[in-house]
Amino acid sequence: MNYQHNFNPSISDMDVFNEIVKEKENIGYYNLVYQDTSDFKEYAKSVKQKNIVVIGIGGSTLGTYAIYKFLKHSKTLSKQLYFLETTDPIDIKSKVEAIDLKDTLFIVISKSGTTIETVSIFKYINSLVKCNQTNTLVITENDSKLNSYAKTNNIKTFEIPKDVGGRFSVFSAVGLLPLAIVGIDIDELLKGTRKIHDSFFGIDSNRDVYNRLLKKARFFVEYKNNFNINVVFSYSSRLEGFNKWYIQLWGESLGKIDINSTRQGLTPIGIIGPIDQHSFLQLIVEGKRDKTVTVIKVDDFDSNLKIPDIKLHGLEELDYLDNIKFSSLINQQADATIESINNLNDIPCDVITIDGVSERSIASLMYEYELLTSICAKFMYINAYDQPGVEAGKIILKEKLNK
Amino acid sequence: MNYQHNFNPSISDMDVFNEIVKEKENIGYYNLVYQDTSDFKEYAKSVKQKNIVVIGIGGSTLGTYAIYKFLKHSKTLSKQLYFLETTDPIDIKSKVEAIDLKDTLFIVISKSGTTIETVSIFKYINSLVKCNQTNTLVITENDSKLNSYAKTNNIKTFEIPKDVGGRFSVFSAVGLLPLAIVGIDIDELLKGTRKIHDSFFGIDSNRDVYNRLLKKARFFVEYKNNFNINVVFSYSSRLEGFNKWYIQLWGESLGKIDINSTRQGLTPIGIIGPIDQHSFLQLIVEGKRDKTVTVIKVDDFDSNLKIPDIKLHGLEELDYLDNIKFSSLINQQADATIESINNLNDIPCDVITIDGVSERSIASLMYEYELLTSICAKFMYINAYDQPGVEAGKIILKEKLNK
Secondary structure (H helix, E strand, C coil): CCCCCCCCCCCCHHHHHHHHHHHCCCCHHHHHHHCCCHHHHHHHHHCCCCEEEEECCHHHCHHHHHHHHHHCCCCCCCCEEEEECCCCHHHHHHHHHCCCHHHEEEEEECCCCCCHHHHHHHHHHHHHCCCCCCCEEEEECCCCHHHHHHHHCCCEEEECCCCCCHHHCCCCHHHHHHHHHHCCCHHHHHHHHHHHHHHHHCCCCCCHHHHHHHHHHHHHHHCCCCCCEEEEEECCHHHHHHHHHHHHHHHHHHCCECCCCCECCCEEEEEECCHHHHCCHHHHHHCCCCEEEEEEEEEECCCCCECCCCCCCCCHHHHHHCCCEHHHHHHHHHHHHHHHHHHHCCCCEEEEEEEECCHHHHHHHHHHHHHHHHHHHHHCCCCCCCCHHHHHHHHHHHHHHHC | CCCCCCCCCCCCHHHHHHHHHHHCCCCHHHHHHHCCCHHHHHHHHHCCCCEEEEECCHHHCHHHHHHHHHHCCCCCCCCEEEEECCCCHHHHHHHHHCCCHHHEEEEEEECCCCCHHHHHHHHHHHHHCCCCCCCEEEEECCCCHHHHHHHHCCCEEEECCCCCCHHHCCCCHHHHHHHHHHCCCHHHHHHHHHHHHHHHHCCCCCCHHHHHHHHHHHHHHHCCCCCCEEEEEECCHHHHHHHHHHHHHHHHHHCCECCCCCECCCEEEEEECCHHHHCCHHHHHHCCCCEEEEEEEEEECCCCCECCCCCCCCCHHHHHHCCCEHHHHHHHHHHHHHHHHHHHCCCCEEEEEEEECCHHHHHHHHHHHHHHHHHHHHHHCCCCCCCHHHHHHHHHHHHHHHC
């Protein structure tokens, strides 16, 4: 009998960085930051319809929704964006009834081109309105069945590059095209991603991003058996879509079997402040010490909305709230939560403050989370870019449906 | 030195049941199932406004939203229900701008009567529209400051009983009154809760509920160090509000320090099928074995919506979907997920199938979860009904704001 192993001893920061640099040659999302967006902008300008309906699920919608949700009330957007993503019949019906389908552009997005939910809903839409080159757009891989359908019907297509995974595709056509159409500045989005990219990869002399991401990823991975849950506590309802996108990115990328056949996985949780101070915070503070907490704050809400100094007889004890801006209140709520967590001294907590409600801010945040995910995967000796665990369910479903 | 302890050895099912029966004398939520609802219905009938805005947070809104979200598209409701619950200025502004405030009844809900978010938003509303007995209703404890305000201004009030905690208050005035006003049958809701209540407490000869809840709670608690995360996987977008309510109920009730000063806590996660098959499922299937999974299915969606047999050239390989009802598709997706999880043989998984999209179904589900939470708390030697962990943050916030 012969047995040798080194169990992959802890890898150095520089080793991880070099692995990422090597991976950058084959994994497409890293390089989207420098792409040419003129085709997207040109197509966006040509769209006449008032409603934009994205038909897609998972990686085909979550990132777009995250950015749209974050920005939509702070900008005057020219069009409404909707998402059809579930097979729940009541959901489909209520959404479709609320939209003027005759004044709608349908964007069908599926990387594989054969996503069951997407094709089912698209078929249903076809029974309500004629889908053709005037009102339909397809975003898929170049050699997919959905692409064949589009070509046969002279429907315009944009490509999802083979080397860009669904959950890392928000800065490809998948996200940029719908967002450009509704009036979001996609060049500003890419500027936000480049800021993070350049600092991480050393193009910029400021290496803050490199330093903080390697430190954070190392901590998360080294303590993963103590803290198997990573809570993102976002202090703005505008970040609800970001939270959902983060959950997919983190869960689906890091929930894997590693090169030693050991199950890995850090569990993402997304909560919203101050709402979830009244829901989840108690568990963080007094519950088992199995969670890290990342608080996300928005520095400038660009809002002067304040609590008026109106007297409510009986409620005078709360008059100290008078004349406080809501933006200041929510940020002080965040600070109070952070302070109360830090006072406990045994809950790992970090704070990300983004500048404001702008394209650059949200794009920087999202690109940083993509990098963090890739780095954690390297520390964990897993592949961040596949999802073999969901295949079994798909096969079982197909068998059931074919019966 | 003297030291004696028994470390609270495992408690029997009958002991737990007896503790619950004893607790039922002091904890009010158990007994809401047999209350008289005529005052609520009478008030509801008198409401003339078209829009109903609930101002509240946490336990004052989550349960109401859960039921409203579940039922609103399956019934023709007479009024629109909105929730103002966060201090995010962009959220407040965008919501308020979308509502005709002159045709609105404001329902201010706060158990303590001095919830910062609720009073701040209510003050702001007062600067936009005069709030008085014609357009305002207050739901609070009888001796709260908010109640004094209401009395001073001749504003109608309904009581939150002292012994009904916020997160267990959905079947008190907190939930029943707004729901009755928008046209939901609250007597049917209570019938749903009674079905579970009577089976659990032995009023009904069918003890299914007693058996399954004690078994489930015992499992969750005994294996809490292996499976510290409880995933609820709801196969309907209508259950999104239920998931949020469950997260508060579970997290805030069970995240506690027990009688031996040990930190307890089971972490709730709520996901939606089939959407999160494309997000979280990979982590469940291949990730670390730290999760239990409860799948919730809706047996009858009461919908004939189906996938039409329209040919899409190029996509013929998906023609096996033709003529399948969406309700059948989503339930087969749930079944495929369950089967793929059960095939792994090492993920604890249970399945709850509710009858349909009705008052009784959602109320039974929610009351069952309230009981399950109380039972788990007994097994864990903790108090399910307080939330001492969030007080420190409140004190810090008040200091900051008073500066």
